Amino acid sequence: MWKKVAIVGAVAAAIVGSGAAALATSGGSSLPPPSSPAAGVKATKARGLGVLRGALHGTWVTRDGKSGGSFVQHDSIRGQVTEVSATSITVKAADGVSMVFLVDSSTKVRVKSGTAIGDVHDGDQVGVLGTGSSTMTATRVVGAGALARGLHRQAGSAGS
Numbered sequence: 001m002w003k004k005v006a007i008v009g010a011v012a013a014a015i016v017g018s019g020a021a022a023l024a025t026s027g028g029s030s031l032p033p034p035s036s037p038a039a040g041v042k043a044t045k046a047r048g049l050g051v052l053r054g055a056l057h058g059t060w061v062t063r064d065g066k067s068g069g070s071f072v073q074h075d076s077i078r079g080q081v082t083e084v085s086a087t088s089i090t091v092k093a094a095d096g097v098s099m100v101f102l103v104d105s106s107t108k109v110r111v112k113s114g115t116a117i118g119d120v121h122d123g124d125q126v127g128v129l130g131t132g133s134s135t136m137t138a139t140r141v142v143g144a145g146a147l148a149r150g151l152h153r154q155a156g157s158a159g160s
Contacts, residue, residue, distance in 0.1 A: 077091045081124045103138050107139060120141060127142045
């Protein structure tokens with residue numbers, strides 16, 4: 001369970017960081033100031049996860065604690081499956097960006113029709129998370145319904 005929270009948190013941090021940089025560049029904010037420091041923290045967490053809910057694709061880098069601190073590139077995309085086989089999945093986001101991920105025995109799949117890559121079909125709406133720099137390998141493939149439920153649960157717990 002903590003891995004799911006860490007993944008969602010990492011994606012949220014990457015997207016919120018991008019949004020903060022864009023906000024700093026634009027020089028302003030339309031958000032009212034928080035009424036108290038605690039309210040500000042809760043509101044910021046909720047807004048960050050709200051931004052994540054609308055993310056289409058992204059790339060971020062973390063340190064791998066298992067291999068002595070080397071760097072790991074993570075990629076994610078949310079969109080429509082355009083090709084899927086036992087060894088790869090291609091997803092196209094709403095903005096036209098497509099990503100291809102290799103699929104192997106360690107890829108975890110959770111879609112409405114099952115938990116195997118064979119349960120994913122062309123036209124399905126999914127989110128894919130993977131690692132790799134030149135060739136990406138899918139670590140998770142999640143159906144749109146499961147993805148929305150997971151983000152809704154995270155957003156709901158952000159305010160508590």
